Amino acid sequence: MKYVIVIPDGCADEPIDALGGKTPLQAANLPAMDALATAGMLATANNTPDHLPAGSEVANLCLLGYDPDVYFTGRAPLEAAAQDIVLGERDFAVRCNLVTIEDQIMVDFTADHITTEESRQLMASLNESLKFDSEFESRLEFVAGVSYRNLLLYRGDPDAKAPFSNQSRSSAPHDLTDLSVADDFPRGPGSDELVSLMNRSAEIFANHPVNKKRIAEGKKPATNVWLWSLGGAPQLPTFKQTHGVQGVMITAVDLLRGIAALVGWPRIEVEGATGYLDTDYAAKGKAAIAALADYDVVCVHIEAPDEASHEGRHDAKIEALQQIDMHIVGPLTEALKQHGDHRILVTPDHPTFCRTKKHTHGNVPLVIAGTDIKADAQTTYDEIACEAAGRRFDKGWDLMNDFIGS
Template sequence: MKYVIIIPDGCADEPLESLGGKTPLQAANVPTMDAIATAGCVGVTDNTPIDFPAGSEVANMCLLGYDPNEFFTGRAPIEAAATGIQLGPHDCAIRCNLVTVEDQIMVDFTASHISTEDATALLEELNTKLLGGDHPAIAPDLAARLKFVPGVSYRNLLIYRGDTEHPSPFTPSTRTSAPHDLTDLSVTDDFPRGPGSDVLVALMNASAEIMAKHPINAARSAAGKKVATNVWLWGSGGAPGLPTFNERYGLQGVMITAVDLLRGLAAIAGWDRIEVEGATGYLDTNYAGKGAAAVEALEKYDIVCVHIEAPDEASHEGRADAKVEALGQIDEHIVAPLWNAVRDRDDARILILPDHPTFCRTKKHTHGPVPLVMAGHGVKADDAKAYDETTAVASGLTFDPGWTMMDRFLKGND
């Protein structure tokens, strides 16, 4: 069997007045997704257990069939795996956003989608001036165990290297807030709390002093761009211990994404990764390139998974029109070529679903079910003729908890 999984991140939404009472998925031109619904079945799955944050880290783990109660340790360790960073038993990874905070309001959790080049330069400055050993905000012995690691754009990491005598000060009880859930809101009550929070808050505050004087921010301000005011630290955790997908299901997969979180999940699950030129993790991503790479990968892999961040980014910006446009691009350039490649085969199956809902109204991830559609060999068709939230709920097919859905997809429902 060949399996295709397409993840339009955060595409599930609520009816919006600006779209005439439709959700973005209902308003978008997605004829191929609707054709797949007609050929197969639709339903809902809940990938965001109420005891966990409604984030992509938990939701995508659930989507791929892993119970977060058993395997989730934090977001940052997953992203660390994407860059090949090995975490020891006393180490910790912390997600590090470059953000724009003005008057204690989270104006932009991406610092205006700061370039990787600018982000890298700012983090190198922090490594030198903040963690170099003589900054008053942090003790030299602790600073020596910490390092900022550049990633892509605003998505970066802070790594703590510990040992038996110096275990990580950050524990599962360390509470942090995802900056993308604070857009346009006050951050006053959302600084880290609990074990190790004094270290994180000190680093965040000290970063603001150093970055305010950096030439890159001066240049950004002169160019009319938002400056990166400081780092925002969150999502800490130690190394996860997931069994590989091959160990669980006897299948070898590949991930196509522009986001380190999904790259990291793929690495931990033992999947290969395909990097597509022009894939940005944003609205301007190379949709056609991703679709073409996925079709080609079908010849080599049992499972081909394509993740597209664009709908989620549009929601975080509150842009329903951009979300509708992104869904149309996904349908035309990714879903259509993959459906054409598998629909007439008697050994192939396709699945489309987002990880979690992201509402344009609130600009946040949220808990709750998301619509799914699956079709292909071994999938019995239902009466659905469209792929959207309303049709999926009405179908009566529900996976709760969400990590049970993958077994059903791989086995079929005939």
């Protein structure tokens, strides 16, 4: 049996007035997804329990079959795994966004999609010039990632108290777009250290050559780092141990790369995959088709719908969905027919509303089609049809057992 999982990140939404009361999934032209809906079964799943963040870090663990109450320790440790960073039992990783804040308003949680090279220069300046007024200086390190997505690492000392704890709380910057950040700085144990680092980054970035150049080019500067979603090392059983099949991940996002590493999946890096709206959808589709020859499970994650939602652009979200349908879902559906028994699952991880520009809790629509999957009465893939189908996975981590096991 061959299995394909397609994750159009954040594609679930609410009815939008500008779309005549339709959701982006309803408004988009999605012949391949609708064909799967006609041939297969629809359902909804809740991948974001109310007491946990409504973000991709929790939702994708759930989607792949891992109970977040058991396995989730924070987003940053998952992204550390993407860079093959091993965390010890006393270590912490902290997500470090480069952001643009003006007059206490989160203008851009991506610092205008700052480049990876610019990000590396800013991270290097922090490591070289930021003088920590604390006993923890030698144990802290900023690590560059991809674009605005970076990390802060703390290497623990068995003989000293750590500056952070699992009770340190912080807000995701992508949930603060166009909002005041005055009440959302880190809080709880360890918050003083985190806030101090954020303030010091603002001092260093203020006259940094990278920002001077960006401003001259009409781009937003990275005003400071935003520290959030810290945690210690997660311990996950491999996907093969749990489900008996070997998978591979195709993504342009470190979070999914990290989850893949922790569940024992290799990653296929696709040239032209950006994690944004300009990603090469066709290249991702071709890479997934090629991977079917070597792996039981091929998982393709596409960040573009989520990015469009964070920008409040329903038109861009519709276009991203149509590109996914044309270049990924359609070709993969056809390719699977050459591999005998097969199943395909299309589902976002969490909803992201264009209206609020935020991730949100709630059910997501999903479709499963293929071998031994009985068709239901629905003929379109969207939130309304999936709700009407009546099947629900209230614990999102139960879905994978049905997809792989039944």
